[in-house]
Amino acid sequence: xxxxxxxxxxxxxxDEQLAAELQKxxxxxxxxxxxxxxxxxxxxxxxxxxxxxxxxxxxxxLQLVQKLGAGVETIVRHPSLxxxxxxxxxxxxxxxxxxxxxxxxxxxxxxxxxxxxxxxxEKSAWTPREPAVPDQTTVGVLGLGHIGGLTARSFAAxxxxxxxxxxxxxxxxxxxxxxxxDTLAQVLASSxxxxxxxxxxxxxxxxxxxxxxARMKPxxxxxxxxxxxxxxxxxxxxxxxxxxxxxxxxxVVSQEPLPAxxxxxxxxxxxxxxxxxxxxxxDALKDVVENLRRLSEGAELLHxxxxxxxx
Numbered sequence: 675x676x677x678x679x680x681x682x683x684x685x686x687x688x689d690e691q692l693a694a695e696l697q698k699x700x701x702x703x704x705x706x707x708x709x710x711x712x713x714x715x716x717x718x719x720x721x722x723x724x725x726x727x728x729x730x731x732x733x734x735x736l737q738l739v740q741k742l743g744a745g746v747e748t749i750v751r752h753p754s755l756x757x758x759x760x761x762x763x764x765x766x767x768x769x770x771x772x773x774x775x776x777x778x779x780x781x782x783x784x785x786x787x788x789x790x791x792x793x794x795x796e797k798s799a800w801t802p803r804e805p806a807v808p809d810q811t812t813v814g815v816l817g818l819g820h821i822g823g824l825t826a827r828s829f830a831a832x833x834x835x836x837x838x839x840x841x842x843x844x845x846x847x848x849x850x851x852x853x854x855x856d857t858l859a860q861v862l863a864s865s866x867x868x869x870x871x872x873x874x875x876x877x878x879x880x881x882x883x884x885x886x887x888a889r890m891k892p893x894x895x896x897x898x899x900x901x902x903x904x905x906x907x908x909x910x911x912x913x914x915x916x917x918x919x920x921x922x923x924x925x926v927v928s929q930e931p932l933p934a935x936x937x938x939x940x941x942x943x944x945x946x947x948x949x950x951x952x953x954x955x956x957d958a959l960k961d962v963v964e965n966l967r968r969l970s971e972g973a974e975l976l977h978x979x980x981x982x983x984x985x
Contacts, residue, residue, distance in 0.1 A: 675718040675970045676704040677962075678711055678733070681742070682724030685948070692721075692742075700963040719966050722749070730754040738762060738969050740962055741979075742955065743769070744821065745901060747874035750981045761979040762965055765820045766958030773899050774825040776951035777869045780897055780923045781813065781829075784867075806866075808833040814865030816858075817872040817900060818844040818851065821952075825869055837861045841877065862889045867897065868919070873985045874901035882906065887913040893920035899951040902926040907938060914943040925951040 679693045687695075689707035696705050706712055717733045721740040730736060731754055739749055741763040749761050783789065785806045794801045811834055815826040818840040830836045830848035837850045839861045844851045852861055858881075862868065868890065872878045882896070883906040890896065896919045898905060907928055914922060923945040927938065930949055938944050961976050968975050979985060 680708040764958040768956030769952030770821045773952040814861045816870040822871040870898040871900040884909040897923045899925040902928040
């Protein structure tokens with residue numbers, strides 16, 4: 675059994691770098707970068723960030739695709755991936771913490787008037803302005819899984835009023851948890867910040883369209899670090915022009931890299947970061963080699979995805 679590493683995009687680890695990192699964790703494993711795959715009939719497990727179109731057909735004995743992250747929607751829907759091929763994902767703590775920090779960064783900047791004071795400094799103006807108060811500020815978190823739950827707890831620990839929304843019921847200390855489509859409008863209307871960390875499913879694609887954007891609190895900030903297809907981007911630009919919401923911070927967009935002619939780049943109320951909110955995998959790399967071992971032994975896999983549900 676052999677594990678093939680094919681990241682599938684630039685700007686992160688290289689295939690060779692990640693293969694070397696994994697080899698250190700278990701020197702006895704057969705781990706190969708895509709640049710030196712060897713006999714493709716020996717490959718039983720493929721580790722990817724983005725699954726390239728041609729790989730499934732080239733790997734006749736493929737049994738498992740390991741996503742090097744959380745989102746698996748493009749893998750489970752991949753038209754060439756045979757039904758018997760299993761899919762696993764990672765649930766690492768380090769990038770979950772990094773994504774929570776990303777949300778905190780932009781919320782705290784606004785709470786503490788960072789942009790205002792920077793602009794005043796340019797004018798050599800000493801202009802005190804009162805910061806916003808956490809216990810009078812509501813943060814709505816859409817998606818209360820591994821990452822969303824940590825994000826909600828992080829804001830609650832700082833004294834913010836936190837409302838969480840999810841598909842199914844959740845219980846998180848210090849967080850008002852709501853679930854189901856009928857309660858989403860309530861969370862949108864009451865929140866000064868909406869932090870979206872939802873997976874891409876049939877139910878969430880386009881969820882934040884014109885109607886739901888209009889239900890947001892005027893002047894609120896919409897932050898998305900989940901999946902780009904959550905938001906109807908033309909509708910978002912129109913909604914921002916009206917001030918509902920008042921600002922958007924996007925780490926994910928519908929087409930990545932974001933095309934140079936996208937109006938999101940130049941919109942005065944949009945901040946773009948290039949899908950960098952969660953970067954490092956930390957100890958989760960151990961789960962990749964552990965799944966290779968479990969696959970070879972016929973044992974239960976770590977973090978296996980229900981392909982019919984998409985997560």
